[in-house]
Amino acid sequence: ESRFTSVEQAPPDPILGVSEAFKADKSDLKLNLGVGAYRTEELKPYVLDVVKKAEKALLDKGENKEYLPIEGLASFRSATAELLLGPTHPAIKEKRIATLQSLSGTGSLRLGASFIARFLPGTAVYLSNPTWGNHKNILSDSGVEWKNYRYFDPETVGLDFDGMMEDIKSAPDNSIIMLHGCAHNPTGIDPTEEQWAKIADLCIEKNHLPFFDVAYQGFASGSLDEDAYAPRYFLERGLEIIAAQSYSKNLGLYGERVGALNFVLSDSNSAQRVMSQAKRLARALYSNPPVHGARIAAEVVGQPDLFDEWREEMQGMAGRIKTVRQKLYDELVKLNGDKDWSFITNQIGMFSFTGLSPAQVENMTKKHHVYMTKDGRISMAGLNNAKTEYLAKAIDDSFR
Numbered sequence: 231e232s233r234f235t236s237v238e239q240a241p242p243d244p245i246l247g248v249s250e251a252f253k254a255d256k257s258d259l260k261l262n263l264g265v266g267a268y269r270t271e272e273l274k275p276y277v278l279d280v281v282k283k284a285e286k287a288l289l290d291k292g293e294n295k296e297y298l299p300i301e302g303l304a305s306f307r308s309a310t311a312e313l314l315l316g317p318t319h320p321a322i323k324e325k326r327i328a329t330l331q332s333l334s335g336t337g338s339l340r341l342g343a344s345f346i347a348r349f350l351p352g353t354a355v356y357l358s359n360p361t362w363g364n365h366k367n368i369l370s371d372s373g374v375e376w377k378n379y380r381y382f383d384p385e386t387v388g389l390d391f392d393g394m395m396e397d398i399k400s401a402p403d404n405s406i407i408m409l410h411g412c413a414h415n416p417t418g419i420d421p422t423e424e425q426w427a428k429i430a431d432l433c434i435e436k437n438h439l440p441f442f443d444v445a446y447q448g449f450a451s452g453s454l455d456e457d458a459y460a461p462r463y464f465l466e467r468g469l470e471i472i473a474a475q476s477y478s479k480n481l482g483l484y485g486e487r488v489g490a491l492n493f494v495l496s497d498s499n500s501a502q503r504v505m506s507q508a509k510r511l512a513r514a515l516y517s518n519p520p521v522h523g524a525r526i527a528a529e530v531v532g533q534p535d536l537f538d539e540w541r542e543e544m545q546g547m548a549g550r551i552k553t554v555r556q557k558l559y560d561e562l563v564k565l566n567g568d569k570d571w572s573f574i575t576n577q578i579g580m581f582s583f584t585g586l587s588p589a590q591v592e593n594m595t596k597k598h599h600v601y602m603t604k605d606g607r608i609s610m611a612g613l614n615n616a617k618t619e620y621l622a623k624a625i626d627d628s629f630r
């Protein structure tokens with residue numbers, strides 16, 4: 231008998247578990263809107279043309295497979311910092327930024343959480359309610375306490391801005407506030423520029439440390455600069471920030487695990503010391519990050535023609551999502567003009583938070599073969615024009 235007989239079966243992951251259930255469904259009608267991965271109009275995974283071109287260039291160069299340094303590929307690290315802040319940002323010139331290539335968004339958040347556990351012990355991280363479910367896992371597994379701030383208002387299917395401000399205000403001074411850089415997951419609801427200004431005011435007043443999770447830069451609006459508004463604005467206000475970046479969505483490098491953790495600080499000495507300690511943590515966690523995807527990203531950003539083409543492809547992906555969002559809205563209005571569906575077109579990014587209850591979600595799945603997370607989130611990236619009418623009917627039926 232195994233010594234592990236007392237280990238209990240873990241529940242399926244609330245997001246990745248949806249894909250498992252989808253696979254098991256034999257119906258032709260089935261539609262997977264669970265996981266946030268971009269699909270083409272044919273609902274197939276999409277490898278960006280620039281990625282194929284960069285990979286070909288890399289193959290021609292015949293690069294070896296040696297280990298990267300603990301902190302990752304130098305050309306990728308400078309490219310990713312410049313994408314986040316803009317290429318001429320003073321923090322880069324003044325070497326006030328410590329950037330480590332890490333294992334996509336998740337690994338970068340995890341490294342940041344380990345850093346908090348070691349160097350800011352006892353500091354709680356405040357998460358929006360709701361947030362991407364893995365934030366809680368990452369912090370809990372790193373031994374970091376987390377709490378919630380109010381974010382979603384079910385009444386308006388919009389932002390509970392007053393609640394958010396109250397909760398950030400009543401957090402102890404020097405707390406860490408996790409903020410979604412853009413395209414909040416799961417709600418698709420972002421603060422306006424005026425609201426970001428008030429959040430920054432509060433962070434200054436309370437000496438809070440903002441930790442930005444930037445998983446959708448360029449993928450939400452189609453513009454790298456527009457989607458980096460919030461972290462850049464907080465820096466402009468003189469705040470120090472931590473920022474995790476992911477290239478899963480905007481470059482479609484999901485399985486390559488390409489991302490970075492950035493500490494943008496007030497002085498270069500601190501950045502240097504923080505870097506040395508973050509490297510030490512990374513060494514024990516995974517030693518050094520994967521090389522292939524980082525080379526792809528560096529190649530794309532470093533070649534002006536590829537960089538332009540990447541931006542076009544990002545606009546294409548963001549545009550397709552906006553189109554199906556609009557089409558879904560139109561279909562829902564046709565089915566029930568009495569209900570206010572404007573939240574669908576007000577939300578941005580790949581997700582829409584429908585406000586469907588868990589029982590209604592069950593109806594979506596059991597009756598209509600539409601797979602989505604229990605919180606009522608649907609991934610617009612998994613939807614195409616041809617299926618919007620079917621989806622609208624399923625949503626309308628489930629609300630009735």
Ligand code: PMP
Pocket residue numbers: 266333334335336337362410415443445475476477478484489
């Ligand atoms: N943060 C948020 C808010 C996300 O939605 C995601 C992707 N679903 C991530 C981080 C990280 O994804 P990855 O590890 O694939 O980069």
